[in-house]
Amino acid sequence: MLKTSLVILTGLIAVGASAALPETVTIRTLAAQMRYDTSDVIIRPGAQVKIVFENSDDLPHNIVFFQPGTDVVAVSNKQMEKPEEALKRDWLPDDPRIWLHSKLVNPKQKDELTFTAPDKPGIYPYVCTFPGHALTMQGRLKVLAPGPGLSDLKFQVYLGDWKKLPDFKSLVPHREGDLPGNLVELKFDDYRNQFGVVYSGKLNAPTDGDYTFSVAGDDGVRVLVDDKKVVESDGIHPSSEIRDGKVKLSAGTHNYRLEYFQAAGEAEIYAAWRGPAFTNTTLSKWVHPQAAEGSKIPKKDDSVGMxxxxxxxxxxxxxxxxxxxxxxxxxxxxxxxxxxxxxxxxxxxxxxxxxxxxxxxxxxxxxxxxxxxxxxxxxxxxxxxxxxxxxxxxxxxxxxxxxxxxxxxxxxxxxxxxxxxxxxxxxxxxxxxxxxxxxxxxxxxxxxxxxxxxxxxxxxxxxxxxxxxxxxxxxxxxxxxxxxxxxxxxxxxxxxxxxxxxxxxxxxxxxxxxxxxxxxxxxxxxxx
Amino acid sequence: MKPFPILAALFLTPVLLCAAPPQESDYYSITTFNTPDGAAMEVGSIELLPDNKLALGTRRGEIWTVSNAQDADPSKVKYQLFASGQHEVLGLAYKDGSLYATNRYEVLRLKDEDNDGRADLFETVCDQWGVSGDYHEYAFGSRFDKNGDLWVTLCLTGSFSSNIDFRGWAMRIKPDGTMVPTCSGIRSPGGIGFDADGEVYYTDNQGPWHGACTLQHLIPGSFQGHPGGFKWYDKAPNMGPRPVLPHDNSRMVTERERIKELIPPAVYMVHGKIGNSSSFIVCDLSKGKFGPFETQLFIADQSHSNISRVFLEEVNGIKQGVVFPFLKGFKSGLIGGRMNDQGQLFAGGSDRGWGSKGGKPFDFERVQWTGKVPFEVHEMHAKPDGFELSFTEPVDERSAADPATYSMREFTYSYREEYGGPEIADVVPKITKAVVSADKKSVRLTIEPLTKGHIHELHLDGLKSAQNQPLVHAVGYYTLNEIPKN
Structure with a gap:
């Protein structure tokens, strides 16, 4: 699975991340494709962010950020009505909805933008306003308020050849340890096939209310909160579908448990939760391509692989x-x-x-x-x-x-x-x-x-x-x-x-x- | 823990080492070659070239020539990219200065005409079979057979159907490029090769109509078991009328009686025990340089990253034989293999799409005999009332002559459309006699009953050599298609 088109500043979303140093995201232009390599960037409201804009293409490009809801193609095209004036502004539209932009970057050059993210959550579109580029050179900066993440996250690896999730509690773990990053992740380089992992950690619900837990996996995954199954996607399958399960939680600390097994081939886990006071918050290192939208329709990944x-x-x-x-x-x-x-x-x-x-x-x-x-x-x-x-x-x-x-x-x-x-x-x-x-x-x-x-x-x-x-x-x-x-x-x-x-x-x-x-x-x- | 038991264990260690069971690596060594940076050496085929060179065809459509791969020092290996951009190279054959490659939709002749080490000519020899755009429609090509023909096995469209011309068939390509439909009934081939007499075999994979992976004898005119491609009999008048359809949920031994064209698998590569995804076929023609198994077949497995050993014989006109585990521990899923006349077996593969025990995405490796003779069952012959086993070393007469040293279980698979299937119809026979030959190198077992069509799983865990060594591999699986009359 390729996932170059989505960048999430996980450090910002994870609980307790320091806001002192800006988190950096690099957005490149793709050579001869009229596209950015990154079409979605997710940041936290008020975060310190640095965007490095690298132009790998043979044509000049910029990156211009607008307020939510702006028709960026129309704005870009409008300046063609007075091209002489636009040329003097290096093709930067004269529009009050622009809140951040790079200079016009020549081929193989770069620009850096350091800024404080808007406080208001929303989707802030970005675009190249050079004539003729706006239709395909677009992306979305998503400012999302996250909820709390996991703490005390531990893993246990099991070995076995399964077609469905086994009863891990009856098995002896092959090895176990801590995940100090507190994100569910698969980095067990020694096992590619035929293993299982149980992740367990703590989640703090800020208020009483309904909470939704999301999960996707390749292969089988199951989420249990306080030892009760909330959502699962068992069996051998690709990770294309995100499944949701709802549970009522009281304010305070709860036990989170994610069970996973890998048969063969691709291996991925995505986990997230959302609640009354916060938006979808990723609990895994891998962010599902459809995660931010919450969409259930498998979307073709248009990023460039090889x-x-x-x-x-x-x-x-x-x-x-x-x-x-x-x-x-x-x-x-x-x-x-x-x-x-x-x-x-x-x-x-x-x-x-x-x-x-x-x-x-x-x-x-x-x-x-x-x-x-x-x-x-x-x-x-x-x-x-x-x-x-x-x-x-x-x-x-x-x-x-x-x-x-x-x-x-x-x-x-x-x-x-x-x-x-x-x-x-x-x-x-x-x-x-x-x-x-x-x-x-x-x-x-x-x-x-x-x-x-x-x-x-x-x-x-x-x-x-x-x-x-x-x-x-x-x-x-x-x-x-x-x-x-x-x-x-x-x-x-x-x-x-x-x-x-x-x-x-x-x-x-x-x-x-x-x-x-x-x-x-x-x-x-x-x-x- | 108290210190005393630890000390005791330390003192005992040397004694334990002396008694350690024989390891495969004592007899056969695997050398893993480094491959060029940035290249994915997903070996799908290997051929020998003049001047001690090799050609490797890859799943990414590259062909590499390799120098010094036979050198004792693997770091001397050198690679040259001979051709690229082909649509998967799962067959390579060398003849008269040209390399013949089988890709998805054609056999082509490649030649380096300006001697710069890279192919200039990409001449289509035959492109007469169909390709529908389905990823599963693999084409595996052979080397030249004894008549100068190439063979191509064409995977079905998926597991069940044949959407376009001759998917699910084996074809012969004549030197003039003419394509001759030769065998129907192919499902998902994994490799194609010859025995010492030049007879042609291919491996097929577990799936519909295949309870397990198989080694199958490609006799012109035969039906190999999967009826998914029967409609192409209409385009193959040389093959005669299409055979009657097999009954579902039957047995191979039963359907053979009904369908005269049906050839049973020569050997079942027992699922989960020998492997899950049979691939290349290599015959040892090194005249003893690869050890004591001259003229036997070595069959690889992509999923298990291993090689098994097959001894074949012909009984009542049908090929059948036994498979033994041989060597495991390859780094990826083996697909292509070739042995040179020095007894060096080159092997390589990829785990892409299916995974393999090896764990690496691709590999190119070499197997060599260490010169030490492993104590193994050498051959296993079917007899009217049992089997005759020969061994690579003289046996210890006391254990060898005791019928209790051996155990046997007989089973088969359903012959059915559903995917794969369990081992069924168990028979546990009695081993009534074990007679050791005068030279102590063979044992004649009398077994009651033998079951025609069943796989006869023989365990010899208690057997010792005259040197008091156990067998390196104490299990074999004999596919008894036919019981000899005498």
Whole structure:
């Protein structure tokens, strides 16, 4: 489980933490993704906090904090009405709801903000107000008043292979000890599988009333207060669901007991409580991604796990790729250019710029599912599941499409070869015609006028009336030598002609296509 | 506590050491190699290359070439990243300067054409089987068989179903890339390999239609037990009509009578005792350099991080045999393995997704014989009225000739669609005679009754060698598919 998108200053939430020294949280920008690495920060009202803002991206960014309820995208966009004035303010909006902000931080630079957290609990949104960034570069600073934490926390480790929580009281602990941090945590490095832990400590209820105890675990967990079961989630399962249980407590000290077992694989425990006088207060070191919201719906974790970094050579990643099928071949080229080629459809499936791909989905645990690109401005030149060539009955006839799991009839995949720069040339056969396809890059896709050059070479007897589909879209506009497709990308190719929704060229021994992004075309500059 | 008993214990310690039971590590040593920083060496396949090099294929789709892995000093090992970006490499085979890798959806030929140590050519040899995008659809590839073909075992889509072409089948890939559907009935393969005669075997995992993990003989045309992929008979005319479906909650021995294509597992890798997740198959062809078990099979387990030893024989035309524990204590869940002609067994794996006793996320290790002969059951042959055991060392005649030295229990598993299953239908036979051979290296046991189709679990805890040593492993599990006629 990845959890980089949520930061809780546990020291601040834990009882008795000194307020003298500021707690530090680092928020980074992610290279070429238009995102912060941290989308949720939780702090205590009135706490001394230091935020280190590091810009790892290749573009300038800031971080600006607003009062609760502010529409941060609208505020950021509004300044585009008077861009000259905004530019003088380094793109910081002139808005009374801003209570904290960094300067505009250049690539690879950082800024530090030391401040006292607002006294009023609430969700304070933060955003990058540089033009065009606000839609995705956002996060929430949550100011929450916590309740008391655990004290006198102890643990007992048991060894065993269980499918349900055992009766720990009938077992002999393998070892035991104190947890001076007073947070439930799993740091038993010597055991990864087949063990159990019982945590026991004291909780002080400030007032009489109803208290809610939350728990989530991978695998089984149970919470007992004063030896009575309050909530459990027994059996072998992931930690996606938080369960709540209610109990009436009198003011004063109560015994808290959490029982846990781990069968195999991932291991996590989340525990919290809330009461009449305080909000949800985490009792475990791991904070569940849904904890602050109290939501019960499993939420996809959008943080970055194992990004594959492209250096001076292309990086190839063959796997299940969203939009490129089950035989996807993603290639990250130097200069922030990325493609996914599909050995199902024998065609270019995706192009994007910025960061390449995150391998965590496939390289952590069993690795199921299809992975989407990590960067941005993803486009599909020819829609999903479409083959490159066809002999059409008429120019506006429907382009042949592969059904789910169908192999491309008449095509045969031959593999690829790497040149001395490690650039691949893909190779396949189409009805006796040998086709090779390679990509070269010019400039930089992220910072400059980047162009991606795709070259297909066909040898053998070319069928008459055969067509190659360059692109398809609802709005294909000629702009200079290029066509802009649905405002998403531009493609230049000699002899291309529109036929309905398709941009087609007759098949010939060499077809060269030049892809670029609309903003890099002179005619489209400064429209965005 | 008073001081006296402590002192007594101290004085006694040397005596206890002398009498210590034999340890696996006295006979076989495990060397764990360091792997390159930042790389996850989740070994899924291992192949031998010329010049004493190795190739390792990983779950993350990398192929590493390894030098000096046979050196006595493991710190001399060197790694070179040969290829990356492949979709899991669970099979590697070397031929004529090229490396053939099996990934999720194809067999490809890799070659380093400019001699810089990295592959330039990634040529698809065969991509004719289906892949639906389910994580469970693993493909394990073999080395070249005696006919020059590669074999690929294709895991089902999950445990029960086959969503796309030939999931749940074993295929042969001819040198020209043609794919030949060869066996149906595969569930979740873990490894594929050959015996000393070049016969092909694979390991399957406990689950539906498998009470335990198994070692299975891949005979062309056969049905290996799980009917989940039967629909692909429609696309495999060479295989003839699809077999009749097995009855649920039956027995393998019963269904064999009904289904002529059904081949029973050669050996059940008894669940929880031998392992929980069988993987690679290695045959010892080192001519004695790996110890006294020449031509026997060594089968790894991912979950238990161990290797077991299998002796096979053919009875009434069916392969069957016995599995013994052999060596435990590997650092992660073993998946890939290969032995060189010097009797060095290279093994590696990963615990990702399932966990393993080893506890480390991945490992690359080497097993070597120390040169000391372990006292072990060498072979176990089925006889019409019992078993004949041979040993690696002469036995102590007094204990060996006493039937009370041995005990046996016979059991089987349900042959059923439900996942796994308990050991059932226990039979406790009588061991009526134990006759020691003249050379004292074998013992003939007479047992009443033998039960066809049952696993015969033999315990020999009381047996001593002529040197008064106990067996290193005093238990074996013989899968008695057939009782010999004479």
């Amino acid at each position: 990004p594959l970094v492209v250096g001076t050579e292309p990086v190839i990643y063959r796997n299940f790729i969203s939009g490129a099928g089950n035989r996807g071949i993603a290639v990250g080229y130097p200069g922030g250019f990325n493609i996914a080629w599909s050995a199902d459809q024998l065609n270019l499936a995706l192009v994007w710029r910025g960061a390449f791909i995150d391998a965590a989905r496939h390289w952590i645990d069993r690795g199921g599912g299809h992975q989407a690109p990590l960067g941005y401005d993803v486009f599909k030149p020819s829609t999903e599941s479409a083959l490159p060539f066809a002999v059409l009955a008429s120019p506006d006839a429907e382009w042949p499409k592969l059904e789910k799991d169908q192999r491309a009839a008449g095509y045969k995949w031959h593999g690829y070869r790497l040149d001395e720069k490690r650039f691949p040339t893909f190779s396949y056969e189409w009805n006796g015609v040998n086709v090779t396809e390679r990509f070269d890059v010019e400039g930089n896709a992220v910072t400059g006028n980047g162009r991606l050059v795709r070259t297909l070479k066909l040898s053998g007897k070319l069928p008459g009336n055969a067509t190659f589909r360059v692109a398809t879209g609802n709005a294909i506009q000629p702009v200079g030598n290029s066509f802009v497709v649905d405002g998403k990308f531009a493609v230049a190719v000699e002899g291309a002609a529109l036929a309905g929704k398709n941009l087609l060229v007759p098949v010939r021994p060499e077809i060269k296509l030049i892809y670029s992004w609309p903003e890099t075309l002179p005619q489209h500059a400064s429209t965005n």
